[in-house]
């Protein structure tokens with residue numbers, strides 16, 4: 001389990017720890033970890049060129065002390081004091097070790113130093129940053145992003161809001177972020193996650209003072225532990241029977257893809273219920289599925305025993321779709337609602353008011369229709385709006401996007417760190433719904449099912465894409481390989 005905290009949570013913990021330590025001890029710990037991480041990135045420290053950008057806060061202090069350590073090992077260090085504070089101690093240490101201080105922040109000198117640096121240390125702002133980067137920091141961030149050297153961000157890339165990953169204006173794009181004490185939520189959530197590169201955590205002894213996590217990210221070990229494994233006594237009912245209501249005469253493929261996700265993620269049985277055309281498309285592609293062809297306006301009473309439902313992909317939003325959606329939602333089984341089911345629920349909010357486990361899997365546009373919050377506001381503050389939607393709608397929310405977030409009232413949001421930009425293609429969401437249905441039918445609660453489904457889906461997409469475009473069916477086909485790698 002990887003856990004992360006807001007800036008405020010970290011600060012409170014830091015204060016408690018600092019009260020027990022001599023002055024400056026924490027910064028020395030942080031700087032030592034930072035210097036070691038930087039040294040590990042260089043073929044050799046001796047003779048390497050290092051540029052350190054120093055802001056007025058303690059983030060700049062960390063950077064200066066680390067740079068002094070590198071200078072002491074023979075690196076040729078240039079420091080740019082970009083803020084008003086002079087950092088007497090760090091500066092004296094750097095000078096004593098042979099480092100140089102660049103005059104002012106005239107952009108030509110900085111640009112030259114940045115262009116020839118093997119490594120740039122971004123100590124402009126850390127968790128004390130507020131609002132968009134001001135000048136000259138914003139210009140410096142642009143210069144850094146334009147250079148070939150390795151960029152190491154101190155604690156958090158400057159310009160990224162450490163508490164939520166939001167970026168408003170310029171921000172440093174790091175290859176490595178060396179973060180102190182504990183991960184920050186902003187390092188897990190895009191766009192901040194995308195700016196952070198690899199995240200390395202340096203322990204500075206905050207552990208005993210940290211509160212409950214702000215957000216959590218599952219690792220492969222967590223998912224392996226949560227996933228149900230068939231035992232000797234397993235039968236298809238113990239493995240779970242998924243009912244799928246998806247696809248219509250326009251989108252028969254959505255039915256096929258949802259069934260693919262369910263079967264490939266290990267459902268004991270898939271029961272598909274839909275009208276003629278999607279039903280025959282599913283029959284052709286997946287003879288393993290048990291099919292009930294529904295008459296127009298018919299509900300799911302004839303479908304047989306099911307342990308969880310997937311409702312919505314490609315279903316349409318006409319009266320027939322509404323009738324079958326109502327019949328699924330009237331029952332007391334877990335339901336995962338996606339796509340057209342979310343459109344139906346936006347028009348008829350009472351559909352989501354049910355006394356049974358319910359997961360919704362919207363992207364930002366669908367969540368906007370469900371909640372009335374403008375889409376761009378959701379995009380700009382995804383974590384906040386996922387949390388709010390879970391609270392106000394009283395369901396588990398899996399918010400899709402470049403960072404997938406699972407929010408449920410009373411639990412820390414889970415952030416999915418698998419996934420790839422190649423996932424943004426038609427039909428992949430249907431596969432995700434199918435996986436989610438399988439995990440709900442196997443007995444996982446909504447929170448675990450949604451976060452494991454996001455993990456498996458992202459991991460399968462990485463296997464399938466391998467740096468190249470992928471089709472949704474490739475994602476489904478890669479699921480067994482992901483499951484094997486988790487055993």
Ligand SMILES: NC(=O)C1=CN([C@@H]2O[C@H](COP(=O)(O)OP(=O)(O)OC[C@H]3O[C@@H](n4cnc5c(N)ncnc54)[C@H](O)[C@@H]3O)[C@@H](O)[C@H]2O)[C@@H](O)CC1
Nearest residue numbers: 014027056057058059125126127128129130132133134155
């Ligand atoms: N507090 C602690 O116990 C520890 C803090 N550490 C370091 O200290 C950092 C926090 O230090 P500070 O609280 O001094 O804060 P920061 O150094 O993160 O930033 C504060 C400074 O940045 C300026 N600033 C804020 N937003 C800005 C913006 N948008 N544009 C331009 N300038 C902006 C402020 O005016 C202030 O001078 C952490 O990120 C970490 O690097 C570490 O040394 C470990 C221990």
Ligand SMILES: [K+]
Nearest residue numbers: 125154156158
């Ligand atoms: K920084």
